[in-house]
Amino acid sequence: MGNREALIQGAKQCLFEKGFTRTTARDVATAAGVSLAAIGYHFGSTETLLTQALFEAVGEWGARLTEAMAAGGDPAAVWDGVIASVRSDRAMWTVQYELVGQIDRSEQLRTFLxxxxxxxxxxxxDLFGSPEADEERRLLGGLYQAILGGLVMQWLxxxxxxxxxxxxxxxLELAAQSS
Known part of the structure; x- marks a missing residue:
């Protein structure tokens, strides 16, 4: 593994152990086993390196989450897949919630999120079989996302x-009956 790859791995480790805002260049360099200068050479800044590591970590985590949520088939199993992800990838969920507090400080993070x-x-x-109509998909997708965010927050x-x-x-069934 070259210095660039070692830095990304070290940055991921630091993101999960310390979070985005508490990770320093020295933390990453130490975790990667490379010099501080390597960060500037390969990424230009610690923030750029952390952001790149975050993008990669989210991609890896997203594949695991999709698999966990699709495994069951019925709606309760889908939500249980989210819960399983909170248990297995707690650090990834925690970092994402931390990043929400940073969106006004980084346009790159805002765009990514x-x-x-x-x-x-x-x-x-798609997962819950929403209708094809764009507005209905947007509304139902937003509802499912709101439920997911609240569920994860409660589990954290x-x-x-x-x-x-x-x-x-x-x-959800009770809410539908009371409407």
Missing amino acids: TDSQRYARDELA IDPDNAPTGADIVAA
């Missing part, structure tokens, strides 16, 4: 009292 959100909305609409903060996949499905 905006694109990711739009993609996730479409994927969730208070897993002992967070809803299960079956709870989410039952609650």
Whole structure:
């Protein structure tokens, strides 16, 4: 593995251990086993390196999440797949929530998160079999995304009292009946 690849691996490690905002150039260089100068040479700045590492980590994590959510087939199993992802990839979820607080400080992060959100909305609409009409897909994808975000937040903060996949499905049925 060359210095560039070692830096990306070291940056991923630091992102998961320390978060985006608390990771320093020295942290990454130490984790990668390379000099501080290598960051400037290969990436120009620590922020650019961390952002690149984040993009790669999100891509890897997204594939695992898609697989976990698609494994069950029924809606409760899909939500249980999200919960399984929180358990197995807690650090990745935590970093993403940290990044939301940084979107006003980095246009690159804002663009990345905006694109990711739009993609996730479409994927969730597909996963739950939403209608083909664009407006209905947008609305339902947004609802599923809001539920997903709230579910993940509950599992990160208070897993002992967070809803299960079956709870989410039952609650959606109750909400539909009361409308």
